[in-house]
Amino acid sequence: NDVNLSIDNNDKVSRAHIRIGLKTDDYPFESPELQSVTENIWQIHNKYLITEIKSGLIIIDQHVAHERILFEEAKNAIEGNGFTSQTILFPQTVKFLPEEYEILIEITHYLEKIGFRFREFGENTIIIEGIPPDINWGNEHQIIREIIDQYISVKKIDPNFIDQIAAMYACKSAIKAGDSLKQSEIRNLIDRLFMTNHPYYCPHGRPIIINLSIDELDERFERH
Amino acid sequence: NDVNLSIDNNDKVSRAHIRIGLKTDDYPFESPELQSVTENIWQIHNKYLITEIKSGLIIIDQHVAHERILFEEAKNAIEGNGFTSQTILFPQTVKFLPEEYEILIEITHYLEKIGFRFREFGENTIIIEGIPPDINWGNEHQIIREIIDQYISVKKIDPNFIDQIAAMYACKSAIKAGDSLKQSEIRNLIDRLFMTNHPYYCPHGRPIIINLSIDELDERFERH
Numbered sequence: 001n002d003v004n005l006s007i008d009n010n011d012k013v014s015r016a017h018i019r020i021g022l023k024t025d026d027y028p029f030e031s032p033e034l035q036s037v038t039e040n041i042w043q044i045h046n047k048y049l050i051t052e053i054k055s056g057l058i059i060i061d062q063h064v065a066h067e068r069i070l071f072e073e074a075k076n077a078i079e080g081n082g083f084t085s086q087t088i089l090f091p092q093t094v095k096f097l098p099e100e101y102e103i104l105i106e107i108t109h110y111l112e113k114i115g116f117r118f119r120e121f122g123e124n125t126i127i128i129e130g131i132p133p134d135i136n137w138g139n140e141h142q143i144i145r146e147i148i149d150q151y152i153s154v155k156k157i158d159p160n161f162i163d164q165i166a167a168m169y170a171c172k173s174a175i176k177a178g179d180s181l182k183q184s185e186i187r188n189l190i191d192r193l194f195m196t197n198h199p200y201y202c203p204h205g206r207p208i209i210i211n212l213s214i215d216e217l218d219e220r221f222e223r224h
Numbered sequence: 225n226d227v228n229l230s231i232d233n234n235d236k237v238s239r240a241h242i243r244i245g246l247k248t249d250d251y252p253f254e255s256p257e258l259q260s261v262t263e264n265i266w267q268i269h270n271k272y273l274i275t276e277i278k279s280g281l282i283i284i285d286q287h288v289a290h291e292r293i294l295f296e297e298a299k300n301a302i303e304g305n306g307f308t309s310q311t312i313l314f315p316q317t318v319k320f321l322p323e324e325y326e327i328l329i330e331i332t333h334y335l336e337k338i339g340f341r342f343r344e345f346g347e348n349t350i351i352i353e354g355i356p357p358d359i360n361w362g363n364e365h366q367i368i369r370e371i372i373d374q375y376i377s378v379k380k381i382d383p384n385f386i387d388q389i390a391a392m393y394a395c396k397s398a399i400k401a402g403d404s405l406k407q408s409e410i411r412n413l414i415d416r417l418f419m420t421n422h423p424y425y426c427p428h429g430r431p432i433i434i435n436l437s438i439d440e441l442d443e444r445f446e447r448h
């Protein structure tokens with residue numbers, strides 16, 4: 001396992017870069033839905049990706065696109081062998097309320113599947129030694145609390161709860177609006193997006209891709 | 225005067241290219257309204273030009289952009305010294321109805337200002353020897369007829385009639401949707417557009433530029 005050394009923001013971005021770049025060789029360039037007529041995909045305001053397709057333009061929200069990819073990876077990990085945890089250099093101790101701690105024990109299995117590694121360290125207290133891969137939240141304890149809160153509101157472990165863990169992981173570890181991407185990273189992101197089961201909506205239901213058709217443009221330019 | 229040799233379609237396009245390229249050195253790159261944050265302007269479907277600005281994206285309709293530029297040039301020419309006519313190699317004879325011919329005589333001044341050159345050639349008949357610059361209609365007689373029809377419907381020479389001649393000239397000689405442009409031509413077109421008095425609407429009132437703001441994109445991506 002890699003060692004997670006730093007927690008500053010620049011590092012977060014470059015880690016997102018590394019993560020996006022990871023699978024360059026895994027997927028051939030195959031995006032039939034995209035039908036891009038150009039090699040160029042442009043990043044707008046370090047937030048949206050835009051490219052020409054046969055029917056006009058498509059615009060992709062880079063954060064939710066990455067979220068969708070990571071969400072499906074996380075679900076597969078939870079339902080399968082789990083993510084490989086990354087060891088953190090300075091383990092954090094976190095103290096919980098007794099009722100929180102009780103739930104923590106109940107859902108430990110899922111936290112471990114997603115890549116957390118921790119052990120008891122006194123009363124209602126744990127020490128976090130490993131976190132999910134390619135993530136640098138800096139506030140691991142907070143994300144664990146959020147997952148506990150989710151569980152409290154749901155009160156049972158069901159597919160929906162697993163979705164929520166996966167979605168939270170995906171949102172926290174995806175590239176953000178504001179992250180500048182290289183052309184190869186953009187291409188890779190889009191290729192992987194179209195390998196997912198639902199490239200058009202993020203796990204929270206927000207659109208990933210919008211179409212700006214030539215018809216719509218013609219309409220706005222009053223070309224009828 | 226240049227000699228106008230050919231009338232095929234490819235030539236029309238390359239003439240449009242030449243025309244767009246003509247003034248490269250005349251205008252420095254000054255487009256404050258554009259406030260482009262990038263050097264890149266992309267041509268979409270050989271029809272629309274798209275670039276990133278501080279507030280989002282702007283999309284420009286290349287035909288009407290060029291139309292606006294040529295319209296203002298034509299108005300200045302009609303109200304000033306006129307365009308330099310280009311001599312055509314194979315002069316065309318055109319026969320009119322008597323009532324058309326009468327009007328033709330009445331508006332000859334304006335046709336000459338816009339670059340037509342012709343002389344009487346028998347009863348109600350003219351021979352066209354010169355046409356407006358950088359145009360290759362192939363159907364000069366038809367455009368003259370259209371201008372005559374315009375005049376018949378207006379019945380007087382007023383600023384509105386001059387606008388209509390200029391607008392017709394501009395529409396016929398502007399680059400079309402489907403014409404592929406080089407980066408330098410695109411840049412030049414946009415620079416010249418922003419030198420006009422009304423860069424946002426074409427002489428026929430259609431929008432030249434539409435804004436696709438980041439706010440609108442955020443809205444469509446349900447980022448609120």
Ligand SMILES: [Zn+2]
Pocket residue numbers: 063064067170171172
């Ligand atoms: Zn998110």
Ligand SMILES: [Zn+2]
Pocket residue numbers: 064067171202203204205206
């Ligand atoms: Zn989402």
Ligand SMILES: [Zn+2]
Pocket residue numbers: 287288291394395396
């Ligand atoms: Zn037109």
Ligand SMILES: [Zn+2]
Pocket residue numbers: 288291395426427428429430
């Ligand atoms: Zn127009």
